[in-house]
Amino acid sequence: MPMDLPLSKLVSDDGSHVHRKIFTDPALYELEKQHIFSKTWIYMGHESQIPKVGDFITSFIAETPVIVSRAGDKEIYVTINSCSHRGVPVCRADQGNTRRFVCPYHSWTFNNKGDLVSIPQERKVCNKPDKAELGLKRVPRVETYKGLIFACMDENVEPLTDFLGEMAWYLDCFFDRFDGGIEVIGSPHKWTINCNWKLPVENHLGDIGHGPYLHGSILQGTPQVQELEDTGLNVVPKPGHGLSVRLMPEGTPDEMCMFGMDGVAGMDPEVNQYLRESHKKVTERLGEVRSRLKPLCYSVFPNLSFLWPNMTLRTSHPRGPGQIEYWSWFVIEKNAPEHIKEKLKIHYTMMFGPGGLLEGEDAEAWSQQFSGSNIDYADDRTYYYGLGLDEEESHPEIPGKVGSCFNEHYAREFYLQWRQRLEQGIQETSKLEIK
Template structure:
């Protein structure tokens, strides 16, 4: 296997070649991985074109002709349900001269038409019309595939639709590994076995690298500091989840700067597994407070029986599930889908859809939406802090020294988890981020 190199690295001399292998160590990564435009271009080819990328929830396209537009890295795609009920993922590019054929973010249509020369396509992507087609030879029309191109693989796990641009690689279930448990528990907690996404989307951009948001979804070290304005006396945050009686506890009574101080968050765990998949578990009732609503609990008992319902509630400890490299799902509390889309090395788009639970009282779903606004909207009390930090990090990394970004919390102290290659640490450790970079290094080092 030939090792990939990048020219030139940001933090070394301009005429040096920096091997991918030199960018990632067990406890640190080079600042270049967040700032180098050459590396970013390689990521689009070797990470996003090989990984399973979240496309949509099936409830967003319930009927024939329903579509949403999405992306695989920088490649625009259309997610559309066809007349037979299948969900297709099509490259959003006319095969004639390359124009995008669908600009809207969502809608319903009976065809897609190119605005440039009027070529049109059925909702399954097949070519249905060429204006003034007599100028083309029949041999040309018959020998060329002039339909919208299909993404190589599409899989749907319990309503969550993913696509992969590569024909090779693991299946979706193998790829997401332990995060399957988070989706299963999320749906088991629905009295109907379903969730849906129909309350709208928060969409915003920040000036920073895409990996910053993915890593932040696993970072329980930062809340007392980045979100200090939301922390009340006693170390509890403002209320962030429907039906919670208090906010999340983020500080213990001891000064965090004392030598033997430990974070309150370390009663939870962070897991990092194969293919960069990672998640947080926080055994805190405020993270699943909606399950304390009597009507909600009764709905679970009616579906599962009392013993099984109580087991499901007790096991609802997964907080953030981070599907590398494109998705964060909050699977308990203020449940939402958060998609991370790279625009350039220094610009990232984030889209957040609140998830609602089918079969629960209406006030529960209204509460989930309300607290999504408090937590992850562009005008929230929490996500705005994170966006400011991402921009400060990207600005700070323009300094040439030091060369490294540290990911050393918990190195050498982790224990094995139940899944292949899974390591487990306390929630403030950087275990999940290290798992992400191990897979990043693997993908970026492979030329084929």
């Protein structure tokens, strides 16, 4: 089904008006898979999940299933999880360790790089197939940043560090915070939500305005809300990426700046002591400014998000224009004592995840947003994303364009990046068709 509106009508030139169709239109969704997910760096997992040769995890690029594996050369390979013989998945586990992936249909066998190494049936035929041509399709680009694994189907994609830009400075606040690095613990929680994939990403780009209202039963009238209004900033380090932070004033006591103090975890005396000791190293490692920077939520274009207070990595995997499979992981300092990890994990599971106190409210809002976007009688009314329009500016202490905690420039830049990538992809496709 072709689009009935040009992209310039779906997202206004300043990003302040966004059409409902970008969340519901099946034709647009197909273009997203073709021109965004296939040509952009997509988060695959963390190196701590595959530390040893033979370790693997499975993931998705949009709806394409992939295997992320550490091969015998210790390099990371990403291959499409579909047998080159009849298309059956060759890996059915979320994670594990193996030397071979075996298709259950005809037992064609592939190594960790995706190379085809065995065809049982070829012993019975005279014309031997060229196994070198029949391996699993490989995702051509794989790069890591501070343990975060990204892959891209476009071999000509820009280097990952260029793609991240100044977002890396903020990622380092957590992923380069600890001497021994971080680790992802366990398999992800997974659940489905009836919403468009962009809605959770937008929320984590910096939508702090919903907190005291949607989550009012817990947050309304708390000191945290006042602190956010006093010190909160929404930041766009590079168009498409965004985050919300609190930049505490110089001289703020360490206990007001420490990582992990946003929730009940900091109330435990033993955890509190661990957080204090951990914070002492931050200034030397990351600098004075980042020692008093308290991020809240991040999103990396197109579908990776991170919740700082709850140590939560998450991806919004699309399953059509109106459904996602949401994945969530607990991440923590690798060298933290095991009993501290367990206590902090309680905070992670209590607040967010399928049964979290706040998660259900967010999921319901995103589902209702999607339902509202399907009201065709309201198609002549675009959504308004103009709060704080043109008020964002450079900041003397932190990189990127910075606005107040209620400035919606994070979303404007996200949807303008979305529009730009679709326009560029359509243009490039048209040129190829002309040739």
